Amino acid sequence: LLDAARADFAAATTPPQLEDAKARYLGKAGAITAQLKALGGLDPEARKAAGAGINVVKQAIESALNERRDALARAALDARLSAEALDVTLPGRRRPRGGLHPVSMSIARIESIFGSMGFDVADGPEIETDWMSFTALNNPENHPARSMQDTFYVDMNDSEGRPYNLRPHTSPMQVRYARAHAQKHAAALQAGQPFPDVRVIAPGRTYRVDSDATHSPMFHQVEGLWMGQDVSFQDLKSVFLQFFQAFFETEDLQLRFRPSFFPFTEPSAEVDIAFSSGPLKGRWLEVAGSGQVHPNVVRHFGFEPENTIGFAFGMGPDRLTMLRYGVNDLRQFYESDLRFLASFAA
Numbered sequence: 123l124l125d126a127a128r129a130d131f132a133a134a135t136t137p138p139q140l141e142d143a144k145a146r147y148l149g150k151a152g153a154i155t156a157q158l159k160a161l162g163g164l165d166p167e168a169r170k171a172a173g174a175g176i177n178v179v180k181q182a183i184e185s186a187l188n189e190r191r192d193a194l195a196r197a198a199l200d201a202r203l204s205a206e207a208l209d210v211t212l213p214g215r216r217r218p219r220g221g222l223h224p225v226s227m228s229i230a231r232i233e234s235i236f237g238s239m240g241f242d243v244a245d246g247p248e249i250e251t252d253w254m255s256f257t258a259l260n261n262p263e264n265h266p267a268r269s270m271q272d273t274f275y276v277d278m279n280d281s282e283g284r285p286y287n288l289r290p291h292t293s294p295m296q297v298r299y300a301r302a303h304a305q306k307h308a309a310a311l312q313a314g315q316p317f318p319d320v321r322v323i324a325p326g327r328t329y330r331v332d333s334d335a336t337h338s339p340m341f342h343q344v345e346g347l348w349m350g351q352d353v354s355f356q357d358l359k360s361v362f363l364q365f366f367q368a369f370f371e372t373e374d375l376q377l378r379f380r381p382s383f384f385p386f387t388e389p390s391a392e393v394d395i396a397f398s399s400g401p402l403k404g405r406w407l408e409v410a411g412s413g414q415v416h417p418n419v420v421r422h423f424g425f426e427p428e429n430t431i432g433f434a435f436g437m438g439p440d441r442l443t444m445l446r447y448g449v450n451d452l453r454q455f456y457e458s459d460l461r462f463l464a465s466f467a468a
């Protein structure tokens with residue numbers, strides 16, 4: 123009987139099958155149970171001996187049953203473990219990571235290079251008053267920059283009854299910054315104390331009615347202003363040279379000033395650079411506008427042209443980014459094509 127039970131148990135491969143097999147021996151209608159019941163018909167002596175024998179077999183069957191139960195449970199656990207196995211040595215799945223826009227990276231670099239030369243970084247509104255964008259900067263009433271063909275206007279008037287504009291350049295930020303420093307400057311002069319030069323750059327978005335491979339209706343500028351008692355074009359030139367060498371990571375470049383015109387500077391100069399090696403070698407590239415701040419503008423800043431001289435400049439971080447990375451079409455920066463943008467990931 124024990125051998126038959128062991129064979130039955132071994133044949134059971136699932137817990138319900140094992141329970142069925144158990145019932146055939148130990149259940150109410152099982153073989154062992156039947157034998158125990160049959161003991162009642164024996165006389166006491168024989169019952170005792172037979173009973174003891176049946177109990178030995180019964181216990182052996184029970185322990186065979188338990189062994190098989192354990193074996194099935196272990197097999198089930200093994201199966202689960204191998205089915206749910208994790209290979210902790212596999213490399214993880216990468217999550218796609220965002221990155222800074224190439225123009226943002228350039229602006230951050232421009233800020234840090236000018237920062238290292240003692241320039242503060244200023245900010246200002248993108249929607250400007252007519253006075254800040256034009257009048258303070260000596261733009262005549264009939265200057266083309268004021269026309270609707272060049273500047274975006276907002277359908278709302280400022281306190282002088284003139285429409286607000288989307289600033290067409292970052293220059294209004296130099297007006298705001300200078301005006302915020304003028305009183306301290308004047309007070310220091312009055313007290314015979316030195317006042318530190320005003321040195322600031324102001325990067326930001328600018329807007330013009332224009333769109334082609336090198337113009338976008340929204341683009342960026344970085345404004346620069348340096349005002350003091352004793353500043354010269356020479357100082358401006360050395361700042362430019364250091365800046366462009368740092369920005370393009372090469373000492374192999376030349377710089378020249380080319381006479382130009384802006385209403386807010388006199389004299390005015392375009393700044394050109396030329397690399398002596400690399401793909402752009404030997405070509406003069408226009409990279410900034412600059413000039414000595416016009417006396418009228420110095421007055422609008424709240425400074426006196428008699429005792430303060432200022433130099434201003436403006437450059438395009440979009441264009442600097444194009445030159446640095448060899449991008450030909452400015453509009454690529456603003457089409458949000460991730461394949462293009464991801465190629466700049468730092």
Ligand code: PHE
Nearest residue numbers: 291293411412413434435436
């Ligand atoms: N604001 C000028 C422009 O938009 C650039 C400039 C800034 C030129 C400061 C001279 C001085 O083109």
